[in-house]
Amino acid sequence: MSAQPADGGRVVIVTGGSRGLGAGIVRSYLDSGDLVATCARSITPEVEAWMADPATADRFLWGSADLAKAEDADAFVKAVIAKWGRVDVLINNAGVARDGIHSMFSDDDIDTVVDLNIKGTLYVSRAVSRRMLARRSGHIVNISSIVGLSGYRGLATYSATKAALDGLTRALSRELGSRGIVVNGIAPGYLKTEMSHGLDADQLQQIVRRTPAGRLGDPEDIARVCQFLTDPKGGYLTGQVIVVDGGLTS
Numbered sequence: 001m002s003a004q005p006a007d008g009g010r011v012v013i014v015t016g017g018s019r020g021l022g023a024g025i026v027r028s029y030l031d032s033g034d035l036v037a038t039c040a041r042s043i044t045p046e047v048e049a050w051m052a053d054p055a056t057a058d059r060f061l062w063g064s065a066d067l068a069k070a071e072d073a074d075a076f077v078k079a080v081i082a083k084w085g086r087v088d089v090l091i092n093n094a095g096v097a098r099d100g101i102h103s104m105f106s107d108d109d110i111d112t113v114v115d116l117n118i119k120g121t122l123y124v125s126r127a128v129s130r131r132m133l134a135r136r137s138g139h140i141v142n143i144s145s146i147v148g149l150s151g152y153r154g155l156a157t158y159s160a161t162k163a164a165l166d167g168l169t170r171a172l173s174r175e176l177g178s179r180g181i182v183v184n185g186i187a188p189g190y191l192k193t194e195m196s197h198g199l200d201a202d203q204l205q206q207i208v209r210r211t212p213a214g215r216l217g218d219p220e221d222i223a224r225v226c227q228f229l230t231d232p233k234g235g236y237l238t239g240q241v242i243v244v245d246g247g248l249t250s
């Protein structure tokens with residue numbers, strides 16, 4: 001028997017919430033009183049702190065999972081359902097980048113990026129949307145990237161996977177819309193996380209110079225838009241990919 005949430009808090013899944021953008025999104029939903037589950041391959045001090053803090057321990061669920069494996073994705077979603085009985089919000093955030101000239105890219109690098117960014121997202125979305133369909137409600141947000149729209153030299157495979165997620169957003173919004181499920185995407189610009197450490201100081205300086213907001217993005221900039229797109233009262237904005245990049249691509 002699952003323990004149903006006692007109050008009106010939403011049940012939120014954020015994939016890859018152990019650090020970086022995902023951790024910022026987890027924090028934001030915990031701050032708004034929701035019940036939040038996240039997973040990644042390895043645990044971090046942030047995750048340990050949420051598990052230990054009396055203010056969040058009862059509202060936080062950690063799962064160790066490699067989402068590139070369908071069985072891990074299914075087991076994680078099952079654990080959330082077993083604990084809280086439903087999923088109201090899914091934020092497909094887990095993602096990985098490998099850079100390099102495409103003509104020299106290894107099979108391993110292609111598989112790593114495609115298996116998590118596309119297949120992992122498809123696995124989790126399949127398991128969660130099945131439950132959302134039964135309840136005829138839910139919000140899904142896919143985190144893609146501006147490079148899925150504009151491309152970036154040295155990021156061909158990553159850009160291709162992010163463009164694929166934008167296609168998934170549009171297709172799922174059509175497939176699930178009549179059953180009360182809202183699906184949108186966010187295409188962030190460059191953020192201050194571990195993933196952008198692959199860019200050298202010159203590249204980062206150039207990005208900041210070209211960004212009207214005059215800075216890189218923070219996880220909070222994206223978390224705020226996640227909250228907007230998953231507002232329980234919001235149902236008419238669906239099938240869209242919202243660019244949040246400080247104006248870089250405007």
Ligand code: NAP
Pocket residue numbers: 015016017018019020021022039040041042043065066067068092093094095096116143144145146187188189190191192193194195196
């Ligand atoms: P990050 O700091 O590298 O964090 C990635 C998260 O995904 C971590 O929790 C990581 O934990 C998890 N993860 C990686 N491989 C996984 C796997 N196989 N199974 C389960 N979890 C896995 O990246 P980030 O910068 O926060 O990026 C988050 C999302 O934003 C990604 O989708 C990224 O493409 C997108 N994005 C980032 C930027 C940017 O500038 N940083 C810009 C646009 C879009 P483990 O490694 O322990 O598994």
